[in-house]
Amino acid sequence: MPDKDIILEVKNLSKVFDKEVLNIKKLSFRRGKVYGIIGPSGSGKSTFLRLVNLLELPTKGKIYFKGEDISMNGRTDIPARREMTLVFQKPLLFRTSVEENIAYGLKARRFTKEEIKARVETLLEKVGLRDFAGRHAGTLSGGEAQRVALARAVAFEPALLLMDEPTANLDPSNVELIERLIMDLNRNTDMTIVMVTHNIFQARRVAQDVIFLHEGRIVEMGATEKMFTSPQDPRTRAFVDGRMIF
Amino acid sequence: MRVFFKLLCLTLAIILIGGCSNAPVDKGEVDKVDEFIILATTTSTYDSGLLDVLLPVFSQKYGTKVRVISQGTGQALETGKRGDADLLLVHDRASELQLVEEGHFTDRQDVMFNxxxxxxxxxxxxxxxxxxxxxxxxxxxxxxxxxxxxxxxxxxxxxxxxxxxxxxxxxxxxxxxxxxxxxxxxxxxxxxxxxxxxxxxxxxxxxxxxxxxxxxxxxxxxxxFNQYGIMAVNPANHSHVKYESAVKFIDFLMSSEGQELIAFFQIGGEGLFFPGKGVDD
Amino acid sequence: MSLLKGIAEAFSLILTLDPYLTQIVLLSLQVSGLAVFFAALAGVPLGTYLGLKPQERTRFAGKLLYTLMGMPPVVAGLLFYLLFSRMGPFGVLGLLYTPTAMILAQFVLAVPIIAALTMIGIRSRGKDVQETARTLGAGRLLTAWTVVRESRFAISGAIVTGLGRVIAEVGAVMIVGGNIEGHTRVMTTAIVLETGKGNFELAVGLGLVLLIISFVINSLLYSFQGGGKEIA
Missing domain, CATH: 3.40.190.10 (Periplasmic binding protein-like II)
Structure with missing residues (x-):
């Protein structure tokens, strides 16, 4: 019997481009928790998210979403996709209004006009862009754009929210705003959030569990505080210590 | 910008609708009057303006329009041989007679000369x-x-x-x-x-x-002297050609009315064509 | 005849909406407009499809499109002449010397242009748009539509470029259309004919109309490109 609380599980997941960039024996994610994936660049963090969201197909291995194998047959157009989403480091906003951007996923899911309007309004309020509904997406700053992208991603209340370095290159006030939004989501919904970050402080502030990837493999994983206070693996220690100097 | 996109779509739509309404339609007439016949002729004949005088009279009389393709003689003869026209008005008598002999064309007449x-x-x-x-x-x-x-x-x-x-x-x-x-x-x-x-x-x-x-x-x-001949594409070679209308046109040009129209056609006060045959066999 | 006098008379032909000239201009717009309309229906999806594929996997298709883009109109004309002539494989359709044949020939000229330029336009941003749409739960159809809509400036530019090319070509329409007055005579073939006959006023008038149309087309193109950059 699969554990109902496990929303996502991967087994023997491998991705080979020119060489193998990811190889994970087993990893599971529980409903309602925030996970941080940390590790140096090139460690396979982004590839992992892209595999889970089926933007890439695994070379080998299985991905289970709510107990269902979604990696089968190379099919990428399956209902499970609609229950998860991925926010990129550099958000791409459609060349329409802010409102239309946020409504995109809702329209794809055939929400009613009233429902869409209500949700867009609430979300704009939450991301601090109340008067931006009619603005063209092309006129937004980087931070505003990322906030719109986040609002767009959570509008349809996915069960799994994947984020790839969502606050890289943003100024501190925008970073704070986005982190607060993530914590809000964690408190008020049972969304599972997986956030790739190179910023270990951020992982420590936001995530309950942390996974440390190195050269495509899991070096260490566990509760955040434990990882930071008493890392077991020397590589984790080096990574954590190296950053802790300043 | 979106306005431009819409404008483009609109323009295309208008063209599309306009195109449909003006597209040639075969009306499937009950009587045996062909809607049009295709006459292949030489550029010099076409450029002279003679056909502008002859064709409206014929069309009014028989209800058949004449679509004129103007080409070099060689190309016009080829067009006829391939069956892409119904009849030819050209001026290369030796070739014409030979092609009639070979069965490509029929009902040839020495229509005029210049x-x-x-x-x-x-x-x-x-x-x-x-x-x-x-x-x-x-x-x-x-x-x-x-x-x-x-x-x-x-x-x-x-x-x-x-x-x-x-x-x-x-x-x-x-x-x-x-x-x-x-x-x-x-x-x-x-x-x-x-x-x-x-x-x-x-x-x-x-x-x-x-x-x-x-x-x-x-x-x-x-x-x-330059003899013009008119001849129909042989229906034995190309069953689709509008042979009867083509013969009507030939008969019209050879009729006294047609021959007079040719004789009286002038540019700058000078006659250009002489009706009938101007060469010896 | 002096050039100035010709231009003056040409303007009066245009301003008085001379019926012969008007009819030719309208037919040109219809033939080329329809050709481009259908070419867009084929070329935009093809270009979008190729633009979303990794570039190294579409190298051959790309080369082929670029080659066909440069196909001389007379070659397209010759091809359709041989196909549609009564002796040709599609002779029974009786399409030679009809506007339909002209539309088909121009269609073939426009498709590679529209497809290639669409492909280039999609490549710059299409992959990212596709992935974003998919992360947001869009199905295949909505994803495709989103990609096209997001590249609408490039695609509009591609379509307008195709229109500019075919409306100005003379080789194909002359061969397959036959330049029949009131039936298949378009601006370019009329210019050839009227120049040959010495009717320079009409030729210059048609040339002016063609230039004006070209100006409008390129203004549109310019604004599409400007529009694209403004927001990118």
């Missing part, structure tokens, strides 16, 4: 104005190395010109001879610009005379 002329610069550097025989004139051009512009497009006029060179015994074309691959009008224009000699039908020359710096330097040699 004459070719040699035109050149008013200064007439080759001194053709006193010469009577066209072969002598051509010899003078060749030996003097005076510029001669040839249509070089396998048209009836071009074929005529080549046969005249042959008759004159000239086979060595040097840089004085320019083969331009153009219709009669363009060839005349080029001859004018270059102050060169050329062989032309009288009709095209008269219609363009005012915009050309060229004079008639030789005319009247019987070798220069």
């Amino acid at each position: 004459d070719f002329i040699v035109v050149g610069p008013s200064a007439d550097p080759a001194g053709l104005k006193g010469i009577e025989k066209v072969t002598d004139a051509f010899t003078a051009i060749a030996f003097g190395g005076h510029t001669f512009v040839s249509r070089g497009d396998d048209s009836g006029t071009n074929r005529k010109e080549l046969s005249l060179w042959e008759k004159a015994g000239i086979g060595d074309f040097k840089d004085w001879y320019l083969s331009v691959g153009q219709g009669m009008g363009d060839t005349l224009r080029m001859a004018g610009e270059k102050q060169a000699y050329t062989l032309t039908d009288r009709a095209t020359y008269l219609s363009l005379k005012n915009s050309l710096d060229l004079e008639i330097v030789l005319e009247g040699d019987s070798l220069l």
Whole structure:
């Protein structure tokens, strides 16, 4: 019997481009928790998210979403996709209004006009862009754009929210705003959030569990505080210590 | 920007709808009147304007429109042989008779004739104005190395010109001879610009005379008579051709009404075509 | 005839909406407009499809499109002449010397242009748009539509470029259309004919209309490109 609380599980997941960039024996994610994936660049963090969201197909291995194998047959157009989403480091906003951007996923899911309007309004309020509904997406700053992208991603209340370095290159006030939004989501919904970050402080502030990837493999994983206070693996220690100097 | 996108769509839509309403439609008439027939003719005939006089009279009388394709004689004969036209109005008598013999065409009639002329610069550097025989004139051009512009497009006029060179015994074309691959009008224009000699039908020359710096330097040699023939594409070869309408058109041109229209057709007060047959068999 | 006088008379032909000239201009717009309309229906999806594929996997298709983009109109004309002539494989359709044949020939000229330019336009941003749409749960159809809509400036530019090319070509329409007055005579073939006949006023008038149309087309193109940059 699969554990109902496990929303996502991967087994023997491998991705080979020119060489193998990811190889994970087993990893599971529980409903309602925030996970941080940390590790140096090139460690396979982004590839992992892209595999889970089926933007890439695994070379080998299985991905289970709510107990269902979604990696089968190379099919990428399956209902499970609609229950998860991925926010990129550099958000791409459609060349329409802010409102239309946020409504995109809702329209794809055939929400009613009233429902869409209500949700867009609430979300704009939450991301601090109340008067931006009619603005063209092309006129937004980087931070505003990322906030719109986040609002767009959570509008349809996915069960799994994947984020790839969502606050890289943003100024501190925008970073704070986005982190607060993530914590809000964690408190008020049972969304599972997986956030790739190179910023270990951020992982420590936001995530309950942390996974440390190195050269495509899991070096260490566990509760955040434990990882930071008493890392077991020397590589984790080096990574954590190296950053802790300043 | 979105406005432009919509505008583009709208424009395309209008064109599409407009296109549909104007598209040719086969109405499937009950009587046996064809909506149109295709007449392939030579550029010189077309450019003379004679058809503008003849066709409306025919169309009004029989209810059949005539779509005219104007091509070089060689291409027009080929068009007919392939069955891409219903009838031909051309002027290369020897070829026509041979093609009738071979069964490609039928109901051929000598419908009218005109004459070719040699035109050149008013200064007439080759001194053709006193010469009577066209072969002598051509010899003078060749030996003097005076510029001669040839249509070089396998048209009836071009074929005529080549046969005249042959008759004159000239086979060595040097840089004085320019083969331009153009219709009669363009060839005349080029001859004018270059102050060169050329062989032309009288009709095209008269219609363009005012915009050309060229004079008639030789005319009247019987070798220069130009017989026009009209003939239908043989329905035995191409079952789709509108043979009956084609014959109606031939009969119309050969009728006294048609022959009179040809005889009275004038440009600048000069008649261009003589009805009937102007050559001996 | 002086050029100035010709231009003056040409303007009066245009301003008085001379019926012969008007009819030719309208037919040109119809033939080329329809050709481009259908070429867009084929070329935009093809270009979008190729633009979303990794560039190294579409190298051959790309080369082929670029080659066909440069196909001389007379070659397209010759091809359709041989196909549609009564002796040709599609002769029974009786399409030679009809506007339909002209539309088909221009369609073939426009498709590679529209497809290639669409492909280039999609390549710059299409992959990212596709992935974003998919992360947001869009199905295949909505994803495709989103990609096209997001590249609408490039695609509009591609379509307008195709229109500019075919409306100005003379080789194909002359051969397959036959330049029949009132039936298949378009601006370019009429210019050839009227120049040959020495009717410079009409030729210049048509040339002016063609230039004006070209100006409008290129203004549109310019604004599409400007529009694209403004927001990119």
